[in-house]
Amino acid sequence: MFEESVIPVDVWVSQFVDMLVDNHRDIFQAMKWPIEYLLNGLDMGLNSLHPFIVIAVFALAAWKFSGIRLAVFSVASMVLVGLLGLWEDSMTTLAMVLASVIICTLMGVPLGILAGRSDRFEAGMRPVLDAMQTTPAFVYLVPIVMLFSVGNVAGVLATIIFALPPIVRLTSLGIRQVHPELVEAAQAFGATNWQVLRKVQIPQALPTILAGLNQTIMMALSMVVIAALIGAGGLGSPVVRGLNTLDIGGAVVGGLGIVLMAILLDRLTQSMARK
Numbered sequence: 001m002f003e004e005s006v007i008p009v010d011v012w013v014s015q016f017v018d019m020l021v022d023n024h025r026d027i028f029q030a031m032k033w034p035i036e037y038l039l040n041g042l043d044m045g046l047n048s049l050h051p052f053i054v055i056a057v058f059a060l061a062a063w064k065f066s067g068i069r070l071a072v073f074s075v076a077s078m079v080l081v082g083l084l085g086l087w088e089d090s091m092t093t094l095a096m097v098l099a100s101v102i103i104c105t106l107m108g109v110p111l112g113i114l115a116g117r118s119d120r121f122e123a124g125m126r127p128v129l130d131a132m133q134t135t136p137a138f139v140y141l142v143p144i145v146m147l148f149s150v151g152n153v154a155g156v157l158a159t160i161i162f163a164l165p166p167i168v169r170l171t172s173l174g175i176r177q178v179h180p181e182l183v184e185a186a187q188a189f190g191a192t193n194w195q196v197l198r199k200v201q202i203p204q205a206l207p208t209i210l211a212g213l214n215q216t217i218m219m220a221l222s223m224v225v226i227a228a229l230i231g232a233g234g235l236g237s238p239v240v241r242g243l244n245t246l247d248i249g250g251a252v253v254g255g256l257g258i259v260l261m262a263i264l265l266d267r268l269t270q271s272m273a274r275k
Contacts, residue, residue, distance in 0.1 A: 017143050028147040035099065036153045042095035043152070051082055054091070058264065066271035073267070077260040086235060086257040093224055093234035093261065096152060100159040100220045105213065108164050112171020112212070113197065116205075122172060129165040137162050137226050145230050155223070155232025163219040170212025174205025210273035217269055221262045235261070 020028070046054065055078045063071035081090050115122040140158045148154045178201045186196045202209075228236030235257045242251025 017146055021146050025147070032148055032153050032157075035103065035156055038102065039095060039099040039152055039156055042098050043092055046091040046095050047088060051078070051087055054078065058268075062264075062268055062271070065268065065274075070267055070271065074264055077264050081257050081260055084253055084257060086238070086253065089233065089235045089237060089254075090257055090261060092152070093221075093236070093258070096156055096159065096224070096227070096232065096234055097217060097220045097265070100156050100163055100223075101213070101217055103156075103160050104164045104167055104216050104220075107160075108167035108212070108216070109171050109209065112168045112209070113175055113202075115168065115172035116175025116201075117197075125168065125172075129168060132161055133165045137223060138229075141226070141230050150231035152227075152232045152234075154230050155227030158227055158230070159220050159223040162223050163216045166215035166219060167209070167212035170215065171205070171209050174208030174212075175201050177208065178204045207273050210269065214266065214269040214273065217265050218262065221258065221265070224258055 055075055058074040058078060059071045062074040081087060111125065115125050137158065140161055144154050144158050148157055182200050182204065183196055186200045191199070224232075224234055225236040225239050228234065228240045235254050238254030239251050239258075242248060242254065
């Protein structure tokens with residue numbers, strides 16, 4: 001009964017993407033510019049810094065927000081990454097993650113606030129976020145390469161699509177979990193909607209928002225290897241090279257660098273949320 005395709009969705013999607021490429025490629029290339037500018041600036045800045053400066057910044061941040069244990073772990077992790085010969089790749093990966101997280105935050109927090117304050121907007125966003133989270137990451141790669149070509153910018157765009165939902169969902173959840181009596185008390189004292197949001201809802205929801213930021217960072221790091229398949233650099237490159245050449249040693253070294261960076265960023269952002 002269902003041996004042959006009846007609804008040619010694949011043909012429709014291919015025709016739609018081809019139409020975008022043929023008629024609107026200039027628009028998509030223009031959309032690349034701010035992301036490319038941000039990414040290149042972060043990449044050049046991080047790679048131009050002396051490794052000891054980067055290590056010191058991570059150690060001080062870890063010590064301030066968590067304590068001496070995380071500071072020692074951050075120093076040991078960054079030194080190990082350098083000794084493995086992955087310093088430049090790790091800084092490129094950090095630049096890609098930072099660029100993705102900055103854009104996800106600028107887009108996700110306002111969308112989450114709107115979803116938290118409007119049931120209708122939240123109902124409209126839910127299926128979009130579900131599709132973004134459940135669609136396999138590899139599916140994003142073909143249209144992104146066709147529209148934006150290959151490279152680090154295409155990898156960042158794929159990462160943004162993949163990592164945006166958590167911060168939107170948890171920002172909305174944090175706003176909705178603010179106790180109604182706090183909002184009513186602020187309104188009773190004559191606070192405007194903007195004042196209620198800025199002085200009551202956002203401060204109360206901040207731990208949940210930071211938890212969403214933590215999840216966005218983790219999902220951005222999980223896209224590193226996949227982004228390397230479309231020409232993005234960073235720590236995903238040794239893993240992909242190891243996969244292509246069956247070099248298990250190179251793949252393990254690249255994977256170890258990703259694991260160390262993921263643990264460090266995870267512990268650091270969790271500590272910031274607790275503070």
